[in-house]
Amino acid sequence: MRQLVLDSKATIIEELKRICVDPEAYSIFVNKAENIVLKFEALSCAQAHILKQTALICGADSAIPKTAYKGGKGKKFPLILFANRREIEKIERRLREQPWMHPVRQELHRILSDAKKPSLKVGRKKIVFNRTYIMGIINVTPDSFYSGSRFTDISIIERVASEMTAEGADFIDIGAESTRPGSEPIGEKEEMRRLRLVLPVVMKTTDLPVSVDTYKSKIAAMALDHGASMINDISGLRSDPEIARVISRYKAGLIIMHMQGKPKNMQKNPQYRDLMREIYLFLQKRIALAVDCGINRERIVVDPGLGFGKRLQDNYTIMKRLAEFKDLNRPIMVGHSRKSFIGKPFKLTPEYRLEGTLAVEALLIKNGASILRVHDVLEAKKVASLIDLVEQ
Numbered sequence: 001m002r003q004l005v006l007d008s009k010a011t012i013i014e015e016l017k018r019i020c021v022d023p024e025a026y027s028i029f030v031n032k033a034e035n036i037v038l039k040f041e042a043l044s045c046a047q048a049h050i051l052k053q054t055a056l057i058c059g060a061d062s063a064i065p066k067t068a069y070k071g072g073k074g075k076k077f078p079l080i081l082f083a084n085r086r087e088i089e090k091i092e093r094r095l096r097e098q099p100w101m102h103p104v105r106q107e108l109h110r111i112l113s114d115a116k117k118p119s120l121k122v123g124r125k126k127i128v129f130n131r132t133y134i135m136g137i138i139n140v141t142p143d144s145f146y147s148g149s150r151f152t153d154i155s156i157i158e159r160v161a162s163e164m165t166a167e168g169a170d171f172i173d174i175g176a177e178s179t180r181p182g183s184e185p186i187g188e189k190e191e192m193r194r195l196r197l198v199l200p201v202v203m204k205t206t207d208l209p210v211s212v213d214t215y216k217s218k219i220a221a222m223a224l225d226h227g228a229s230m231i232n233d234i235s236g237l238r239s240d241p242e243i244a245r246v247i248s249r250y251k252a253g254l255i256i257m258h259m260q261g262k263p264k265n266m267q268k269n270p271q272y273r274d275l276m277r278e279i280y281l282f283l284q285k286r287i288a289l290a291v292d293c294g295i296n297r298e299r300i301v302v303d304p305g306l307g308f309g310k311r312l313q314d315n316y317t318i319m320k321r322l323a324e325f326k327d328l329n330r331p332i333m334v335g336h337s338r339k340s341f342i343g344k345p346f347k348l349t350p351e352y353r354l355e356g357t358l359a360v361e362a363l364l365i366k367n368g369a370s371i372l373r374v375h376d377v378l379e380a381k382k383v384a385s386l387i388d389l390v391e392q
Helices: 009-018 023-033 045-057 066-070 085-095 099-113 154-167 188-205 217-225 242-250 275-292 312-320 322-328 340-346 354-366 377-391
Strands: 035-044 061-063 076-084 119-122 125-128 133-139 171-175 210-213 230-233 253-257 300-303 371-374
Touching: 009 023, 023 076, 023 085, 035 045, 035 085, 035 099, 045 061, 045 066, 045 076, 045 085, 045 099, 076 085, 085 099, 119 253, 133 154, 133 377, 154 171, 154 188, 154 377, 171 188, 171 230, 188 210, 188 217, 210 217, 217 230, 217 242, 230 242, 242 253, 242 275, 253 275, 275 300, 275 312, 275 322, 312 322, 312 340, 312 354, 340 354, 354 371, 354 377, 371 377
Parallel strands: 133 171, 133 371, 171 210, 210 230, 230 253, 253 300
Antiparallel strands: 035 076, 061 076, 119 125
């Protein structure tokens, strides 16, 4: 006997073919092989016990707090369900007979329905993420944390945009204000001045979708007027309430990032009680807000915000558990390139973090990243192409 590692639908079917299984049964075994862990945050005592018993009947299992066995009127309890897709289908069917379990059944139905990869609308184009997409960074600032991404000369910016396009970038992201840890915000006029000089040049140089990194509504409106198609808001629509309406009016794309605090103070002892839950709920609520403001859900990308109000271990946890954000059913963008959590264990400055950046990239792709925001497009593209090939 030997243990098989079947980490994709294709490899499962390949092994089933080897032993001549009836093709009609492929979907059954694919569902059985996909293990899923789901956490329900607030079930009544009755709901928790019914779901636990139903899971056991269907071949799955669940964990509930020991206090749930004592009951308690009005109390709410968490539950963690351990099941494969086949077992979730069975549980969902059984719960149809119990109206008071309708909210639980709805959640299970959503999980079963959200199995397909999310798509993204950019302008009139629809992107289906059947590979990893690369976003190249152009910082038109004199003070970004990595010297290799600081561009203030127009001719150099034109050359860099052209090179990124040739090297295989899928997007270009332009930032006119540094948001490195400890940075001071710049005035709206100065940010506007920098972008007005650069945007027309980049738009003429490339036909790639251009994203502008800003949290200010007036800057966003100007950028979209000049041809940008996405706004990358590190504040997650918190800094300027008007920015969501601007993005909606232009039918533009939106990147919602999680950040604790502001760039000036975000790395001063950030604290989390439940890191992954807090980031997930933040992104979920901001997506809902964006949709309420008229932004098409299919134009939204989420970013957990590596390095933005995160401790060293927080960044590693997010990378390892990145796939949990797939449940939001939106493309996941990650900005990991040359950041301090890559260099800190080895005391490396940003200029010496390329190898670590590429190693982290492979892990992020494996764990569900759709878009990677990087300084080194050519190198990142090579790694992404290889990992995508392996992961087919």
